[in-house]
Structures are given as structure tokens and as C-alpha cells.
Amino acid sequence: MTPLVVVLAAAAVTALLIAGYLFGARAGRAARAAMLEEREAQGARVMALEARLAAQPARPRDDQVKTELEGMLAPLLDRERIGRELSGIRVGGGGLGELPKLLDAIAQKAGFSHVVLSDESGLPLAASTGAAEVEALAGTAAFFLTLAERAERAELPRPMSCVVLDETNRMTLHRMFVVGAARYTVSAVSRGMNLAPGALDPALSPLERALTRREIA
Known part of the structure; x- marks a missing residue:
């Protein structure tokens, strides 16, 4: 009214x-x-x-308004919670041997089916437990690294992430990052959940810490 x-x-x-x-x-x-x-x-x-x-439409009750607001805010709050949990993952001192545990934690906290870490040559360095098609994911990630290098040579902004939706409704997120002079890609696979290009960004800090210790070792 x-x-x-x-x-x-x-x-x-x-x-x-x-x-x-x-x-x-x-x-x-x-x-x-x-x-x-x-x-x-x-x-x-x-x-x-x-x-x-x-x-005039009837004024909704306060509890209905609260429910609607909670429904609209839930995805944002959930995304923020996942981001905090990913960035807060602790990295042990075991070098390369710690990477599978780290990828398991990323997959569990963010709800990914599996996560694969690969180098710039397209070789898989580590994968989460039960990961499938590890070599294929690493090879696809190397392809996107090649595109990033071509963009740099053409003096274009370098692409940092890419989301791929295949015909089986599976989404794969490839996130490129740099540690020292080396380039890496972390790839995450999800079914039934939309992935934003920045969904893996909070996980980069623990990955960089683990890879830095690996480089030192």
C-alpha cells in the first residue's frame, strides 16, 4: 500500500x-x-x-521477506565461505609429496570432482584422489598456456583462466599462475555446479607456497 x-x-x-x-x-x-x-x-x-x-499486491510477511533475502544472498555467502576456506589451507613441509593432499583439500572444500596440477609442458605434477583423465586435463591446460604466450607476444592482455563446458554438461576450470620463472595450471572439474573464472583464485596462495618450497628443495 x-x-x-x-x-x-x-x-x-x-x-x-x-x-x-x-x-x-x-x-x-x-x-x-x-x-x-x-x-x-x-x-x-x-x-x-x-x-x-x-x-495492490499483498505485502509479504516479514518471514517471507527474510526467506527471499536469504535465498538471494546464499550463493554469495557460500562463495565467500569457500574462498576463505581455500585461502586458509595449510601447507606442510613435505615438498612435492604434499601436493596431492593439498589438491584433495581444494576439491573437498570447493566441491570439485577432481583437481589436477600441471606444469607448462603439459605434464601432470599431482592430482586429487580418484582423479580421472589426468593426462588429458594436463594436456588441455598446456594448450591454454600456449594461448597465453601468444597473447603476450601480440602485446595483448594475458588470459589467466578459462572455463570449458563440454557436451556431457561437465565444466572444467583452468587457472594459470606463475611461481618464480615457472608457469603452472591448476584444473578443476565439476558436474552440476557452475564455475566462475575466479573460483580457484583463493587456492592459489597455498599452491604457490607449496611450489615455492618445492623450488627451494
Whole structure:
């Protein structure tokens, strides 16, 4: 109900009350006739207002509004929670041997089917538990690294991530990153969940820490 409708309705009701009062207070026939006409006119306006009010959508209850807001905010809050958990993954000091555990943690926290880490030559360095088509994913990731190199040679902005949707409705996210002088790609596969190009960004910090320790070792 809009404020204008409320004001008009209140004015109409007030006018009706005043009209009834004057109808009883004034004794003259002309005055009574004028009041009757005014009362009928006010009644018509009230009926019109009631029709307008009936056409207004009902105001949802507070709990319904809360539920709708929670539904709209849920994906954003969930994405923020996953990002915090990915960036907070702890990296052990085991060098290359820690990478599978790290990829398992990324897959579990973000809900990926499997995660593969590969180098710039297209060779897989590590994969999460139960990962399938590891070599194929690493080879595809190397293809995107080649595209990034071509973009650099053409003085174009370097692509950093790519999301691929195949005919089986499987989505694969390839995220390229650099540690020292070496380039790597982390690839994540998901079914039934839309992947944004930046979905793996929070996981880059623990990956970079693990690979830096590997380089030092």
C-alpha cells in the first residue's frame, strides 16, 4: 500500500464523518441536500479507493521477506565461505609429496570432482584422489598456456583462466599462475555446479607456497 493511497483513504473517511456530522447539525433542506450529494460523491471516491487497494499486491510477511533475502544472498555467502576456506589451507613441509593432499583439500572444500596440477609442458605434477583423465586435463591446460604466450607476444592482455563446458554438461576450470620463472595450471572439474573464472583464485596462495618450497628443495 503506497503512502498516497493511505492519505487518500484517510481523507475520504474523514470527509464521510464530517458529512454525517453536518447532516445532523444543519436543519435547512438545502443544506441537507448538499450534504447528501457530497456524501454520495465521497462514497464513490471511497469505493474507487477500495478498488485500487484491492488491486495492490499483498505485502509479504516479514518471514517471507527474510526467506527471499536469504535465498538471494546464499550463493554469495557460500562463495565467500569457500574462498576463505581455500585461502586458509595449510601447507606442510613435505615438498612435492604434499601436493596431492593439498589438491584433495581444494576439491573437498570447493566441491570439485577432481583437481589436477600441471606444469607448462603439459605434464601432470599431482592430482586429487580418484582423479580421472589426468593426462588429458594436463594436456588441455598446456594448450591454454600456449594461448597465453601468444597473447603476450601480440602485446595483448594475458588470459589467466578459462572455463570449458563440454557436451556431457561437465565444466572444467583452468587457472594459470606463475611461481618464480615457472608457469603452472591448476584444473578443476565439476558436474552440476557452475564455475566462475575466479573460483580457484583463493587456492592459489597455498599452491604457490607449496611450489615455492618445492623450488627451494
